[in-house]
Amino acid sequence: MNLAEYQQFTASTAIYPKDNALVYLSLGLTSEAGEVAGKIKKIIRDNVRNDEAIVSEIGDVFWYLCQLCTAMNVEAADVIEQNMNKLIDRQERNVIKGNGDNR
Ligand SMILES: [Mg+2]
Secondary structure, eight states: OOHHHHHHHHHHTOOSOGGGHHHHHHHHHHHHHHHHHHHHHHHHHHSOOOHHHHHHHHHHHHHHHHHHHHHTTOOHHHHHHHHHHHHHHHHHTTOSSSSOTTO
């Protein structure tokens, strides 16, 4: 399965009010990212690492990312390519470290 196919699949399981899609999806994304962090936090607290649970939560993050892309009318693969190009440009200009969105 490629990313475009997965993005299309997420639509079949997207059950939420579409009139507030961006807000709903942003909250869902940050919630799932928090679940990833929570599983990793438990490595420190309990000294127990559950890779299966962490990967499952990363999958939930991907679902929300793909649905956010759909809500923004963009292909997830295009977003990734744009991000890669931005980072390659920063590497080539030796500004990969530092601050600012528009380096
Ligand atoms: Mg989850």
